[in-house]
Amino acid sequence: MKTLRIKTNIQKDGHLKIDIPTSLKEGDVEVLLVIETPDSLKNKYSFSDLAGKLKWNGDALAVQKELRNEW
Numbered sequence: 001m002k003t004l005r006i007k008t009n010i011q012k013d014g015h016l017k018i019d020i021p022t023s024l025k026e027g028d029v030e031v032l033l034v035i036e037t038p039d040s041l042k043n044k045y046s047f048s049d050l051a052g053k054l055k056w057n058g059d060a061l062a063v064q065k066e067l068r069n070e071w
Contacts, residue, residue: 006018
């Protein structure tokens with residue numbers, strides 16, 4: 001499998017034309033095209049408001065060992 005990243009533009013008529021020279025042999029291939037637009041990049045959700053840390057009272061290592069001994 002090969003990965004190729006290119007930047008191109010959409011023509012006025014809405015067509016996207018891609019001409020990519022490769023070193024691949026003649027034959028069938030499967031192509032996956034992912035289109036990211038400036039709008040789609042800025043609408044990604046930020047999970048930073050969900051991040052935090054858990055306050056733990058006690059010895060975390062002792063509790064972990066106790067749980068493992070139950071197995």
